[in-house]
Amino acid sequence: MFALIDCNSFYASCEKIFRPDLKDRPVVILSNNDGCVIARSSEAKKMGVSMTQPWYQVKDQYLSKGGVVFSSNYEFYADISNRVMNVLSDLCPEIDIYSIDEAFLDLRSFKKNIDLISFAYDCKRIIKEWIGIPVSIGIAPTKTLAKLANKVAKDDPRFDGVVILSEPRAIKHFLKSMPVEKVWGIGKKLTIRLENIGVKTAYDLTQIDSRLIGDNFNVVLERTVRELKGQSCITLHDFMEPKKQIMVSRSFGRSIRSKNLLSEAISFHASRAAEKLRHEKQKCRLITTFIRSNRFNSKIRQIYASRSLELIHPTDDTRVIIKNANRILEQIFADGYQYAKAGILLSDFTDSYGYQMSLFDKKRDDKKATKLMETIDYINLMEIAKVGFGNQGYRNTWRMKREIKSQRYTTKIDEIPLIR
DNA sequence: TCTGGGGTCCTAGGACCC
DNA sequence: TCTGGGGTCCTAGGACCC
Numbered sequence: 001m002f003a004l005i006d007c008n009s010f011y012a013s014c015e016k017i018f019r020p021d022l023k024d025r026p027v028v029i030l031s032n033n034d035g036c037v038i039a040r041s042s043e044a045k046k047m048g049v050s051m052t053q054p055w056y057q058v059k060d061q062y063l064s065k066g067g068v069v070f071s072s073n074y075e076f077y078a079d080i081s082n083r084v085m086n087v088l089s090d091l092c093p094e095i096d097i098y099s100i101d102e103a104f105l106d107l108r109s110f111k112k113n114i115d116l117i118s119f120a121y122d123c124k125r126i127i128k129e130w131i132g133i134p135v136s137i138g139i140a141p142t143k144t145l146a147k148l149a150n151k152v153a154k155d156d157p158r159f160d161g162v163v164i165l166s167e168p169r170a171i172k173h174f175l176k177s178m179p180v181e182k183v184w185g186i187g188k189k190l191t192i193r194l195e196n197i198g199v200k201t202a203y204d205l206t207q208i209d210s211r212l213i214g215d216n217f218n219v220v221l222e223r224t225v226r227e228l229k230g231q232s233c234i235t236l237h238d239f240m241e242p243k244k245q246i247m248v249s250r251s252f253g254r255s256i257r258s259k260n261l262l263s264e265a266i267s268f269h270a271s272r273a274a275e276k277l278r279h280e281k282q283k284c285r286l287i288t289t290f291i292r293s294n295r296f297n298s299k300i301r302q303i304y305a306s307r308s309l310e311l312i313h314p315t316d317d318t319r320v321i322i323k324n325a326n327r328i329l330e331q332i333f334a335d336g337y338q339y340a341k342a343g344i345l346l347s348d349f350t351d352s353y354g355y356q357m358s359l360f361d362k363k364r365d366d367k368k369a370t371k372l373m374e375t376i377d378y379i380n381l382m383e384i385a386k387v388g389f390g391n392q393g394y395r396n397t398w399r400m401k402r403e404i405k406s407q408r409y410t411t412k413i414d415e416i417p418l419i420r
Numbered sequence: 421t422c423t424g425g426g427g428t429c430c431t432a433g434g435a436c437c438c
Numbered sequence: 439t440c441t442g443g444g445g446t447c448c449t450a451g452g453a454c455c456c
Contacts, residue, residue, distance in 0.1 A: 031424035038424070038456095054423040072424090099427095099456050187454050218430065220454085247426055254421085296423050308449095343425090401422095 003105040004146040008134045010101035011039035017132040026067040033400045071402040096236040120162040140165040143234045144227035147184040175203035185224045248273040249343020269344045270325040274318040283314035286348035289328035294340035305332035314350045
């Protein structure tokens with residue numbers, strides 16, 4: 001059996017931890033640039049605010065009805081997430097952290113006749129009492145079924161946040177009541193294609209001929225169907241898989257035309273990406289830079305330009321990454337467009353402890369570079385000062401908006417809550 | 421004026437090889 | 439009214455997820 005533990009309205013719930021005055025108030029969290037809504041408390045959901053809705057469309061009405069809003073505060077959410085995951089791994093060491101707000105537990109290592117119901121309610125109570133975050137729990141023989149059970153646990157108040165599926169007959173009944181688009185891995189496009197062949201519920205999906213799936217769909221769907229039938233195909237990861245790519249990209253506070261400003265933004269993102277890369281203990285060989293206009297604005301001339309560059313030596317050196325990212329920018333930049341977003345993608349990783357040199361490579365002494373990067377990371381991490389590179393710019397014209405951010409209650413000594 | 425960011429996996433199709 | 443048949447490797451792009 002697998003359990004899926006999912007935090008309810010995670011970001012909104014985080015904001016409520018240190019603000020008891022917001023207990024029953026609607027709370028929404030905005031994406032970077034305060035662009036659109038990415039989390040809503042249950043009260044905000046009831047007001048009809050939808051996910052990824054542009055903020056400007058709901059702002060006036062929402063605020064006039066007494067709604068509360070925050071810019072996203074990822075540092076804070078990540079810290080609360082860590083606390084939740086730590087508690088969960090104490091309760092069950094076989095844990096697979098799936099995202100910032102959810103984790104799978106593999107319950108097969110438990111004793112045979114453990115009472116799943118009381119285990120689930122204990123989990124829920126402990127996380128609420130110790131950390132202050134409400135969670136929903138779905139338990140079932142496969143991850144896909146646990147995911148589905150979790151959805152119902154969260155949406156249907158009759159279940160009080162816990163749904164356990166174990167009996168085949170109950171599972172069948174449950175699947176018949178589930179629209180196919182609620183199934184994990186079935187998105188918009190697949191829903192349309194499935195409905196066209198008469199598949200409306202999750203149960204219908206378990207009944208279609210596997211040859212039909214092989215001919216018309218792909219192995220992903222085939223796996224989903226097997227999981228719905230109770231055959232576990234998606235297991236826990238034994239260890240944290242290393243990342244395969246690192247992306248840093250941002251929309252600008254307002255659109256810009258100048259290459260110099262773009263270069264500052266690219267350098268800034270490149271620097272962040274290099275930091276992440278070193279944190280993963282990887283080196284990259286491929287650097288991709290992209291710049292684009294605002295795709296929602298049909299009145300302006302559109303552009304999306306991107307190019308990749310392959311390095312001879314894999315690197316994690318911020319200076320090398322910045323330099324090459326800007327070389328790409330030189331190649332793809334075109335005058336006369338309004339750019340709204342820029343980003344950098346690092347990929348083709350090799351372990352930073354060693355890589356295969358070619359026969360004619362000179363032995364390279366990059367100890368100095370390694371030491372320099374380590375020192376910069378340390379200074380920034382410890383917040384002794386903020387160290388960056390000159391070409392990251394000092395102008396703030398392209399920086400994002402984040403105007404209504406809460407305090408970093410748990411990670412900054414001068415922002416911890418005060419009790420007077 | 422105002423529409424996020426960061427991932428994964430899979431597949432089709434091109435380049436290239438014999 | 440006709441122009442082989444496999445292979446492999448790589449990349450771009452689609453679909454999906456949170």
